[in-house]
Amino acid sequence: MTLNKFNLPDVGEGLTEAEIVSWKVKAGDTVAINDVLCEIETAKSLVELPSPFAGTVTELLVPEGVTIDVGTPIISVTDAAAGTPTAAPPAAAVLHETTTVAAPMYGTLTTETSDAGESAGRPAGGPLVGSGPKADAVKRRRRVSATPVAEPAPAVPLPTRSLTSPARPGNPAGVAPGSTTAAVPVEPVASPERAAPAGDPERPTLGGAISGLVNKVLAKPPVRKIARDLGIDLADVVPTGARGEVTREDLVSYQAQRDAEVDKADTFWGKSGRPQEQRIERIPVKGVRKATAKAMVESAFAAPHVSIFVDVDASRTMEFVKRLKVSRDFEGIKVSPLLILAKAVIWAAARNPSVNATWVDSPDGSDSAEIHVKHFMNLGIAAATPRGLMVPNIKNAQDLSLKELALALNELATTARAGKTQPAQMQGGTLTVTNIGALGIDTGTPIINPGEVAIVAFGTIKQKPWVLDGEVIPRWITTLGGSFDHRVVDGDLSARFMADVAAILEEPALLLD
Known part of the structure; x- marks a missing residue:
């Protein structure tokens, strides 16, 4: 037998630590190569770790919820040594007995499903769960009321011969003294008599015999x-x-x-009589939240932000989206105004290239620096997920058609909501869009994503009074907010860029030029 230990790998570029979120295996399980071992949360996203070994899990070396450094052993797996006879190897071992173990591609989501059944670990000839005689084989009487019957004390034995006790005065149902509800005849009664009134306690009826057993609640x-x-x-x-x-x-x-009683119970605010120290909830900052906080602080204090806003008549964008939704080319594809905004940002960045750039300080700490203008667009989309803020980006978005861009946006949103966004999908962004309008917000002053110099906030679209050709009419209006790194983007450039984005939303036909 060979004992293999699997160390936490670097599933992204420069990953230093990760948290074990959940284990998918336990000690004694049989795993094959590429079977998912666990989920880890990095500074970027949630990642599934596949197994580089085939064998039996001997020990989980790190519990769930613990953050560890890259290179720390997390699990040990034993495999059968060559030439060692094994009794009835599981199906997974048979499937992979000729497989050559190669260096695993950590962080991939592709898994290989084993055909080994759950019965591999059961003892041969063991009884099936639930077989054998039941603990209580006494046949229960039919309920005569929908009201629950009081449960008998567990310490009182159930007499088995009380069902044949003869009837006698005061015991017309044949209930043996000291017996429980099992002593009531099991034969159904066609029309049981009503319980005797409170003023006639000695009237012998079936209802009187079971009145202490069935607590029927009277109510109109x-x-x-x-x-x-x-x-x-x-x-x-x-x-x-x-x-x-x-x-x-x-x-x-x-x-x-x-x-x-509810008013006195604990609520979100807690009981006021308790000390304030006991009413403070402490949430550790780790994973995505920790990385987001660090990046936002660095961006806010490293890049001098300047923000501008513009109101846009997006009525024609709304009409265009409506036509796309019923188009055969977009059948089954989710289409929203965000698609038009994304295309508008790509179009406007081509006319104003310096907004699609990066400020690079000198590595030696001197005053010299460079501006790297990107001739490609990795369009970032800020996404609020259960694990925190993520900004995956669409690679080479400038090469995508409107339909291809719609498909990319749908896939990006689905993956982000599921927490399956990979670190590589959040690296290399060049310009970001944040759709705060999805939450009903008009506009905002977003913080630039680190490594970029511009971000556009897309506010909600709603009908407002708008002056058109001297007349006040209802139109679909939105507000765009843009933040820019003033070291790279001057006021004139930021204004021209935002005006170009607004022009597309006001007239999507310009995209055809």
């Missing part, structure tokens, strides 16, 4: 409906009616008491 139909609407179990309400029934006033009193 309107009261029962009110209880159902309020989610109140009538059995929990103390009845005050003349015949022992629950009244409307009883429900009102019970609901008031329940509301008072």
Whole structure:
């Protein structure tokens, strides 16, 4: 047997640490090459780690929720040494017995499914789960009421011969003394008599025999409906009616008491009587949130931001999107105004190249620096995900047709929401768009993504009064907000760029030029 230890790899460029989010295997499991071992959260995204070994998991070396450095052993796997006989090898081992182990491509999502069944680890000849006699084979009587029957004390044995006890005065149902509900005859009764009234306690009826066993709650139909609407179990309400029934006033009193108890219970704010120190929730900053915070601080204080805004009549963009949605070429493709904005940003950047650039300081710390203008567009789309803010980008977006760009946006959004965005997808961005309008926000002053010099915020589109040809009419209006690195983008350049983006939203036909 050979013991192999798998060290945490660098699944991105320059990754130094990662958190073990969840294990997909446990000790004793059989794994094949490329079977997913665990999910890790890096500073960029959630990544699945495939196994570089085939064999049996012996130990998980790092628990879930722990952040470790690259190179730390996380799991050990044993494989069968050559020439060592093994009894009934699992199907996964048979499938991979001729496979040559090569260097794994860490961070890929492609997995190989093993054909080994769950029964591989079961002892031969062991009983199936649930086989054998049941612990309680006593046949239960049929319920005569929808009201739950009080459970018998577990320490009281169930007499098996009490079902044949003869009837006698005071015990017409043949219930043996000291017996439980199992002593009630199991034969269904066609029409059981009603329980004796409170003033005639000695009238022997079947209802009287089981009155202590079945707690039927008395209440009129309107009261029962009110209880159902309020989610109140009538059995929990103390009845005050003349015949022992629950009244409307009883429900009102019970609901008031329940509301008072809820008011006293812990809420988001916690109990005011507790010390403030006990009412502070501490959330560790790690993973995507940690990387985002660091990047935003560096960008905000390293690049001098300047922001400008422009109101845009996007009515023709809305009409264009509507036509695309019913077009056969875009059938099955989600289309939104964000698609037109993305195309507008690409078009405007080609007319104003310096917004698609990077400021590069001198590596020796001197005052010399360079501006790198990119002749390609890796368009970043800021995405809010359950794991935090991510900015994946569409590579070479300038080469994509409108349909191809729509497909790329759909794939990017789906992957980001699922938390499956890979580190490579968030590297090398050149210009970013953030769609804050999806949250109903008009505009904002976004922070530039590190390594870039411009970002465009897309506000919500809604109908507003707009002056057109001297007349006030309702139009679909949005507000664009742009932030720029003033070391690279001057006021004139930023204004021309934003004006070009606005021109496309006002007249999408310009894209055909």
